Amino acid sequence: MDATQTVPAHGDTLIATxxxxxxxxxxxRSLTPGMRLPSIRALATSMGISKSTVVEAYERLAAEGVIRSRPGSGFYVAAPMAPLSLSEIGPRLDREVDPLWISRQSLDAGxxxxxxxxxWLPASWMPHEALRRGLRSLSRAADATLADYGTPLGLRPLRELLARRMGGHNIAAGPEQIMLTESGTQAIDLICRYMLDAGDTVLVDDPCYFNFHALLRAHRARVVSVPYGPDGPDIGQLATVLEEHRPRLYLTNSGIHNPTGASLSPVTAHRLLKLAEQHDLIIVEDDIFADFELTPAPRLAAFDGLERVIAIGSFSKTLSASLRCxxxxxxxxxxxxxxxxxxATSFGGSHFAEALVQAVLTDGGYRKHLEGLRTRLARAMAETAVRLEETxxxxxxxxQAxxxxxxxxxxxxxAGKVARHALSEGIVLAPGNAFSLSQTAHGFMRFNVAQSGDARIYRMLKAALSG
Amino acid sequence: MDATQTVPAHGDTLIATxxxxxxxxxxxRSLTPGMRLPSIRALATSMGISKSTVVEAYERLAAEGVIRSRPGSGFYVAAPMAPLSLSEIGPRLDREVDPLWISRQSLDAGxxxxxxxxxWLPASWMPHEALRRGLRSLSRAADATLADYGTPLGLRPLRELLARRMGGHNIAAGPEQIMLTESGTQAIDLICRYMLDAGDTVLVDDPCYFNFHALLRAHRARVVSVPYGPDGPDIGQLATVLEEHRPRLYLTNSGIHNPTGASLSPVTAHRLLKLAEQHDLIIVEDDIFADFELTPAPRLAAFDGLERVIAIGSFSKTLSASLRCxxxxxxxxxxxxxxxxxxATSFGGSHFAEALVQAVLTDGGYRKHLEGLRTRLARAMAETAVRLEETxxxxxxxxQAxxxxxxxxxxxxxAGKVARHALSEGIVLAPGNAFSLSQTAHGFMRFNVAQSGDARIYRMLKAALSG
Structure with a gap:
């Protein structure tokens, strides 16, 4: 026996037992993953020991990851999968670069x-006059529009309109191939639920929209990434990742990429699709920035003919984030x-939101609003770039847009440090690593040019970067 | 060698190999559950056999359940969990009693x-005047209401109002303990995602709201049930089920139970909660029919103080199903x-829907509407009972309401046969077994008295029941 070993006190022996x-x-295997352990009281009684001894033993086992506690329930044998507390899944990120934290800060910010x-854009940049007109016209709509569930696929005239819009991007999708959802996020969530088994691998861009990370954690998916360059994903690395990890799904934006603003080139799109076919990869192409584009970038869904590409979108960026559709x-x-x-998971859609989106999209003022918005964004982008360069x-x-x-x-x-400093001054930033699976973007930051007009932002940045 | 054994043809030998x-x-274990099998082409090449032999072998293995095919992807080793095609999970039900099929028929019915x-109620029974007023007032709301995401918990004034409403049922919940969702179904779905691991057991009433079955299939939960009687669940059987199956969650309605219309008695509520405490059972109390009640039934959430009971609700039954909240x-x-x-899974809520619900709930006309609605329902219930008894x-x-x-x-x-006959005459019925996990309700049917005024329904029933 090692002489330096501490002889355990009686309590410690019992705990160890x-x-x-x-x-x-x-x-x-008399206890298997996911099974509940005996209650503290029951075990204490059956072993003739105190409850506090059992509590301590369970807590040490939980700290080791052998068992885990569940709120209001007790202790369970740790399963291969963790319970769905998002903050416990995946690498524990600093608050400053935790995708969920940034979303909550932004959504909660007064x-x-x-x-x-x-x-997203400031509310004042959105087409509120068209929305107000839409609401007034809805106030005179049929009772069914105001009170009934939507149909399973959603409002047909809106699906027809979307089919025409997609046609404009050379995506051939009939209205029967389009299902309305309650948001772009819900669209991706449903696709993940439909396509993924627990433990399946999903490919994302590095960097990518940060909520993809939170969403995929909720699905307990394995996530791998491919670097995103000015023309799209790095095709050489993509081939390697597909070979090594066999992801089932690839989540990407192709119109205007979030966060980089890059656009997929036709040659990259073509190569990407060839690789996807070879590796039976399904692609979810998130097209929520389509209405900002000046010159449409190629769409994977157009090249592929909706064989293995699923196109999704929403209206939260250009029409309203308050209307979920x-x-x-x-x-x-x-x-x-x-x-x-x-x-099964959300029953009917919002007939109401669908009718209002339809009303705004067909409102003559919406197209004019979009034109104005593109000009305004281009100006803000140029100005923001100059002001940032000064820091x-x-x-x-x-x-391009x-x-x-x-x-x-x-x-x-x-970027994480700068974001922390900014928050103390009432400014919510989006540091690079929130977008980066590989955590290699600590020297990057995403700026929303429509939310970057205030001089205090640049004063804060100067101070943080010189400090 | 058994003389009766068929000597396999050459093709069959290869397939068997x-x-x-x-x-x-x-x-x-060189192939583990969830892994993709070699592609048909690759295996054919490596074994020097034809692709059709590999196809046939894979298809036979799939028929045996050893492997399974996935749309657009290939063949995989069958996992303990099936892929999320709801129609493939669980016992294959006849279309007439398949919960999803009834929902789709009802939602799609012209x-x-x-x-x-x-x-749900016909649109003409809903408070459309209050909704129209709400829309007109929203058309004059601040830009943020029209265009911004909701906050993470949802519109505070609406949460305050809900806290007061719950207070009226003796449920003490501060506005910080209330999160708005996009529907009652989404509320249950989020709770299941938060609380359940794959393979966890969930308890439901038999009979219960049929979409609970579809929802729980989507979660791949094991489902067990307890018979529901005139005063609530059968407490004796509940104790047995808890002991044997250790469910993690219990999904139930307690205001007015769907489909039975029964109300929980105080003594059953008390016993149920005692058992829940003993077995660490979490209860989800779905209270979407609260506004129909004449005399409020006891609420589990009131007795329990929101310790292990989670209260959920929505406005789709009394206010609007078109507004998701x-x-x-x-x-x-x-x-x-x-x-x-x-x-992570749906991003922001609908600021818009929340503001409109708030507007209608505080509209003086809504309370009057509810009073009229209760009277109208009571009359329709009495009439429907008489007309049904004639058949x-x-x-x-x-x-009671x-x-x-x-x-x-x-x-x-x-009931399944009657429902099939009814559909051929353009009438959507809800046969008992759609609500019954044990499939013991084939002699039962749920009628919505607000949708049962048409004489054709009774003519059809008479014909179907005499035929």
């Missing part, structure tokens, strides 16, 4: 906060399964 | 169909986790 007994029962890190266009057999899943922050790429500038901080600066 | 080789690789089987009231640490999960269909119980009559068909009649 309880721990050994639990471990033995797990090894012998009017006094500045939000250059958020992912998105869509999925996919091959008919997938739409069929998705409709079942949607009824030493340089765009990685000047996007959209609201995001993906920027490199001066050498040595850490 | 491929099958044996796949089985061997699964047994040896104005020419009669829907005594559906779960529901809520969850639970203990603060659960709300915290649910907010994260909701942002030999008898209510199992006369509910609400829109449902759970009825027994004449001896020997099969």
């Amino acid at each position: 309880v721990m050994a007994s639990v471990r033995q029962r797990i090894t012998s 009017d006094t906060m500045l939000k250059p890190g958020c992912g 998105g869509y999925i266009a996919a091959k008919p057999e997938w739409i069929e399964g998705l409709v079942d899943l949607r009824i 030493g922050i340089v765009p990685w790429l000047m996007p 959209g609201m995001f500038l993906w920027c490199r901080l001066p050498a040595g600066a850490d | 491929v099958m044996a080789s796949v089985r061997q690789r699964i047994t040896s 104005d020419t169909m009669l829907k005594p089987g559906c779960g 529901g809520y969850i009231a639970a203990k603060p640490e659960w709300i915290e986790g649910l907010v994260d999960l909701r942002i 030999g269909i008898v209510p199992w119980l006369m509910p 609400g829109m449902f009559l759970w009825c027994r068909l004449p001896a020997g009649a099969d």
Whole structure:
């Protein structure tokens, strides 16, 4: 016996005995993953020991990851999968770069906060006059529009309109191939639920929209990434990742990429699709920035003919985020399964939101609003780039359109630290690593040019970067 | 060698060889559950056989359940869990009693169909004047209401109002303990995602709201049930089920039970909660029929103080199903986790729908509307009961309020058959077994009294029951 070993106190021996007994029962499979352990009271009684000894043993086993506690329930044998507390799944991120934290900060931020890190336009930039007209006309709509559930696929005239819009991007999708959803996020969520088994691998871009990470954690998916360059994903690395990890799904934006503002080139699109076919990869193409584009970029869904590409979108960026309405266009057999899943998990859609989106999209003022919006964004982008450069922050790429500038901080600066400092001054930023699976974007930051007009942002940045 | 054994043709031998080789690789764990099998082309090449031989071998293994095919992807080793095609999970039900099928029929039914089987009021019974007023007032609301995402918990004034409403049922829930959702169904879905691991067991009433079955299939939960009587669940059987199956969650309605119209008695509520405490059972109390009640039934959430009971509700039954808005009231640490999960899977809520619900709930006309609605429902219930009895269909119980009559068909009649016949005449019914996990309700049918005024329904029933 090692002379330096501490002789355990009596309490510690008892605790060790309880721990050994639990471990033995797990090894012998009399307790299997997911099974509840005996209650503290029951075990204490049966072993003739105090409850506090059992509590301590269980807590030590939980700290080791052998068992885990569940709120209001007790202790369970740790399963291969963790319970769905998002903050416990995956690598524990610093609050500053935790996708969920940034979303919550942005959504919760009152009017006094500045939000250059958020992912949407200020309310004053949205087509409120068309929305107000839409509401007034809805107030005279049929009772059914006001009170009934939507149909399983959603309002037909809106699906017809979407089919025509997609036709404009050379995507051939009939209205029967389009299902309306309650948001773009819900669209992706439904597709993941439909397509993924637990443990399946999903491919994302690095960097990518940060909520993809939170969403995929909720699905307990394995996530792998491919670097995203000015023309789209790095095709060489994509081939390697597909070979090594066999992902089932690839989540990407192709119109205007979030956060980089890059656009997929036709040659990259073509190569990407060839690889996807070779590796039976299904692609979810999130097209929520389509209405910002000046010159439409190629769409994977157009090249592929909705064979293995699923196109999704929503209206939260250009029409209203308050009105929840998105869509999925996919091959008919997938739409069929998705409709079942949607009824099971959210029942009917919002007839109401669908009718209002339809009203605004067909309102003569909406097209004019979009034209004005594109001009306004282009001006804000140019101005923001100049003002950022004065603080030493340089765009990685000047996007052809959209609201995001993906920027490199001066050498040595850490975006997480800058974000923390900013928050203390009432400014929500979006530091690079929130977008990066590989956590290699600590020197980057995404700016929303429509939310970056206030001089306090640049004063804060100067101070943080010089400090 | 058995002389009766058929000597396999050459093709069959090759197929058997491929099958044996796949089985061997699964047994040896070189292929594990969820892994993709080699592509048909690759395996054919490597074994020097034709692709059609591999196809046949894979298809036979799939028929045996050893492997399974996935749309657009290939063949996979069958996992303990099936892929999320709802129609493939669980016992294959006849279309007539498949919960999803009834929902889809009801949601899809045009104005020419009669829907005594559906779960909502006709649009003309809803408070459309209050909704129209609400829309007109929203058309003058601030830009943020029209265009911004909702906050993570949802519109505070609406949460305050809900807190007061719950206070009226003796449920003490502060606005910080209430999260708005996009529907009652989404509320349950989020709770299941938060609370359940795959394979966890969930308890439901038999009979219960049929979409619970579809929802729980989507979660791949094991489902067990307890018979529901005139005073609530059968407490004796509940104790046995808890002991044997250790369910994690219990999904129930307690205001007015769907489909039976029964109300929980205080003594059953008390016993149920004691058992729940003993077995660490979490209860989800779905209270969407609260506004129909004349005399409030006891609420589990009131007795329990939101310790292990989670209260959920929505406005789709009394206000509008077109406006998607529901809520969850639970203990603060659960709300915290649910907010994260909701942002990850549907991002912001509908500021818009929340503001409109708030406007209608505080509209002076809404209370008057509800009073009129209760009277109208009581009259329709009495009339429907009389008309049904003329066809030999008898209510199992006369509910104190609400829109449902759970009825027994004449001896020997099969509700599934009657429903099939009805559909051929353009009438959507809700046969008992759609609500019954044990499939013991083939002699029952749920009628929505607000949708049962048309004489054609009774003519059809008479014909179907005499035929």
